[in-house]
Amino acid sequence: SQQGEEDPQALSIQEGENATMNCSYKTSINNLQWYRQNSGRGLVHLILIRSNEREKHSGRLRVTLDTSKKSSSLLITASRAADTASYFCAPPRAGGTSYGKLTFGQGTILTVHP
Amino acid sequence: EAQVTQNPRYLITVTGKKLTVTCSQNMNHEYMSWYRQDPGLGLRQIYYSMNVEVTDKGDVPEGYKVSRKEKRNFPLILESPSPNQTSLYFCASSWKVDTSQYFGPGTRLTVL
Numbered sequence A: 001s002q003q004g005e006e007d008p009q010a011l012s013i014q015e016g017e018n019a020t021m022n023c024s025y026k027t028s029i030n031n032l033q034w035y036r037q038n039s040g041r042g043l044v045h046l047i048l049i050r051s052n053e054r055e056k057h058s059g060r061l062r063v064t065l066d067t068s069k070k071s072s073s074l075l076i077t078a079s080r081a082a083d084t085a086s087y088f089c090a091p092p093r094a095g096g097t098s099y100g101k102l103t104f105g106q107g108t109i110l111t112v113h114p
Numbered sequence B: 001e002a003q004v005t006q007n008p009r010y011l012i013t014v015t016g017k018k019l020t021v022t023c024s025q026n027m028n029h030e031y032m033s034w035y036r037q038d039p040g041l042g043l044r045q046i047y048y049s050m051n052v053e054v055t056d057k058g059d060v061p062e063g064y065k066v067s068r069k070e071k072r073n074f075p076l077i078l079e080s081p082s083p084n085q086t087s088l089y090f091c092a093s094s095w096k097v098d099t100s101q102y103f104g105p106g107t108r109l110t111v112l
Helices: none
Strands: A004-007 A010-014 A019-025 A031-037 A044-050 A055-058 A061-066 A071-076 A085-090 A108-113 B004-007 B010-013 B019-025 B031-038 B042-051 B054-057 B076-078 B087-094 B107-111
Touching: A004 A085, A010 A019, A019 A031, A019 A085, A019 A108, A031 A061, A031 A071, A044 A055, A044 A061, A044 A071, A071 A085, B004 B087, B010 B019, B019 B031, B019 B087, B019 B107
Parallel strands: A010 A108, B010 B107
Antiparallel strands: A004 A019, A019 A071, A031 A044, A031 A085, A055 A061, A061 A071, A085 A108, B004 B019, B019 B076, B031 B042, B031 B087, B042 B054, B087 B107
């Protein structure tokens, strides 16, 4: 099973609407990272939230982290067609025998219609 | 410019012919990693390296080898490629395992 799993698998919205994606993970973490991937290209880092933070903003992005529920959400406000991409979370393990492994889920495919 | 480079970007080969995909970073990062991406399976880690001469298996290491003789380079070796290794491969690097990852542009490999 994956350390990080995104939900929903696919999301289709109109330009101007907000998009919310969720991530669940299994083990203790020091931080959680979100990435974006445009079709067939390398992932690009969006935002990192530390385990002692509840919320973080970056432009139109808002990330929340609930360590008690082992979950995070990524909100993109006022979406644009250019936001169409796949979004992945990456929760690096804080320790243990699998420290060093970095697992991504299948991602959420976001489609923003003009 | 800070970057991760991979070569080749595209490769078509035949079963059993050994190949190497190179990965190089110019950011003095300690952590490097290889992933494969397949439709419906997401991004899966093949091998990772915490530092020079320190490598370990990810979730799908079978059929692959790596080495980390220098900090900047982390080649992925397929000793005897098979068609099930047809995939899109990404190399990534970061200061530490839990810092932001920088990804390469990807290598699309087809094994016939």
